[in-house]
Amino acid sequence: MLAVNPFTPGFGVTPPLLVGREHEIDDFRVALQEGIGAIERITLVTGLRGTGKTVMLNAYEDVAKSEGWVVLSETAGRGVLNRLTHTAVPEALRMLEPNQTQSRITGLSVGGGFGAQRQVKELNEPEPNFRSRMNQLLDAMSPETGVLITIDEIHRDDDIELLGSTLQHLRREGRHVAFVAAGLPSMVQDLLASTHASTFLRRADRRHLGSVSEDDVRQALRVPISHGDRTISDHALSAAVAGTQGYPFMIQLVGQQAWRAAHGEHEISSDHVERGVAQAQRKIGQLVHAPAMADLSPTDRSFLIAMADDAQGPSRMADIAARLGVNSSYAGQYRMRLIDAEVIEPAGYGKVEFTIPYLRQYLREHATADLRHF
Ligand SMILES: Nc1ncnc2c1ncn2[C@@H]1O[C@H](COP(=O)(O)OP(=O)(O)OP(=O)(O)O)[C@@H](O)[C@H]1O
Ligand SMILES: [Mg+2]
Incomplete structure (x- = not known):
């Protein structure tokens, strides 16, 4: 039987082994634990196509979840603030307080002081906006944890600026909020160059994703192969490592194509790797170079x-x-x-x-x- 190919050359798909990003991940975890002032709580991730920005956002989200934080994950674009205000935050609230609606109705019909007060307050409340919704969510959470918002494919956009200034206010009020956004270098530069860009974004911790070291690439290829119950000779592995040129997307493509070229043979040979690299090169053209040129x-x-x-x-x-x-x-x-x-x-x-x-x-x-x- 053909074993499942462990490599994941798909945009935004978490690789079987994420290599070379330990510092970013550790720093972020410490920042969540440390307290409101930690700079990595506001992070801007930049890198070219296929360097792993989306995958890093996934990793940051996993860190936050494991620390008990609520995660709201969005892609930039029309109405992102609207989606957060009217869908994502209310959904998170519902998850935290599943009985909220029911208890309100019961409270009202019982006519107890608490239920009645709450209802009156609601009637007088202004239309919820992002800030009030966030406050509501943070109030419902245990005080040691917070809310992480991630935004992928960030670019110059009024919503992002408003989002930034609101988060800045929440931080000043001592709220546990974190914000991680990812984008192409040119898009992030454009965003920061805009006169309205909040200092909040300008002061963000910048993480630039580039190529990964040879040793890391070696690990990223070898470990999934051996977990998949196959082997690869040192010589073939070195050729595969060289073929990736340290480019994160190429790690997955070369891995996938070399594995495929082996056609179920136990050992992935130099010949398989050679074919795999050639195939990976063709694919990266369609998947990365063509869209990069279109940008x-x-x-x-x-x-x-x-x-x-x-x-x-x-x-x-x-x-x-x-x-x-x-x-x-x-x-x-x-x-x-x-x-x-x-x-x-x-x-x-x-x-x-x-x-x-x-x-x-x-x-x-x-x-x-x-x-x-x-
Ligand atoms: N550190 C890494 N180690 C191994 N594989 C990685 C790493 N980072 C990314 N990859 C792989 O590279 C591919 C591209 O990752 P991702 O989609 O996150 O890139 P991106 O920077 O968001 O690209 P785009 O700008 O086009 O959205 C995925 O297949 C992913 O599994
Ligand atoms: Mg991406």
């Missing part, structure tokens, strides 16, 4: 395609400008934008290199007329 402006794309004219990096700025037919200061502006977006990085004087593994190869294979569009 960029046509001019940014042209710049990258001009870089990919070099079969091997780094690329010289002078060559890129010449290929684009622009002057060096114009090319320099795009260089800065792409460095800010973390798609490229400086690589010695007057040179740049791609940060995303295999993007150069992808562009060399796929740079078609529509991508070139200026």
Whole structure:
């Protein structure tokens, strides 16, 4: 029988072994335990596509739950504050006080002092807003625990700013609240650059997710393979590790594809790994490179395609400008934008290199007329 493939190359899917993020997770746990002032209670996670932002949010949520906190998890976008106010917080309240509605009705029909008072108060209450709802929830909880709100795919948005300022108020009032948001570097920069961005967000602890070390990748591949009752030779494992280039998404893709290439054989060989890496490269093109390119402006794309004219990096700025037919200061502006977006990085004087593994190869294979569009 074919054993189940343990690897999970899917966006937002927690890997069989999450490696290289122990510091973040430990710091966050300590922050929840430590008290209201702990800086990691407000964290902004950034990283390119496929570096594990969503998976880290899941991990932070697990930490909070294990500490007895209530977790409200949302993706940024239209009406996020509305969803929190009118759905997520009331739902959490219902979970905490399952008999709340019933007890109110009984209280009223009994006509006891408490029930009646409560009803009168409710009639005079203003329309609930996010802040009042949060207060209600926090009041219903045991005082040692708190509420974690996570927001994925954060970007400039009025709701996020309002959310930030409300949480800031709650913290000032001594409430146990935590906030972790994740987004692409360019989106987070844009958010923080907005004049309305609250100091709350600007002061957040920044966690940048990059590639993971070779030793960590080795673990992330070896452990699930052996738990899945298969083996891999050291030589094959080293080739698989190299094939991932430390890129978190590639760990899962290479693992999955090498396992699949073994077709039920007990040992995953170098040959299986070689096929697996080739397949993983193709998949990462569809899953990561194509959407990453779609995030960029046509001019940014042209710049990258001009870089990919070099079969091997780094690329010289002078060559890129010449290929684009622009002057060096114009090319320099795009260089800065792409460095800010973390798609490229400086690589010695007057040179740049791609940060995303295999993007150069992808562009060399796929740079078609529509991508070139200026
Ligand atoms: N530290 C890690 N160790 C092993 N695998 C990981 C790690 N981080 C992420 N992965 C794997 O990488 C893939 C991508 O993770 P995730 O969806 O969290 O990325 P992301 O940064 O949210 O991407 P996007 O910006 O496109 O939303 C998943 O398959 C996940 O299991
Ligand atoms: Mg994500």
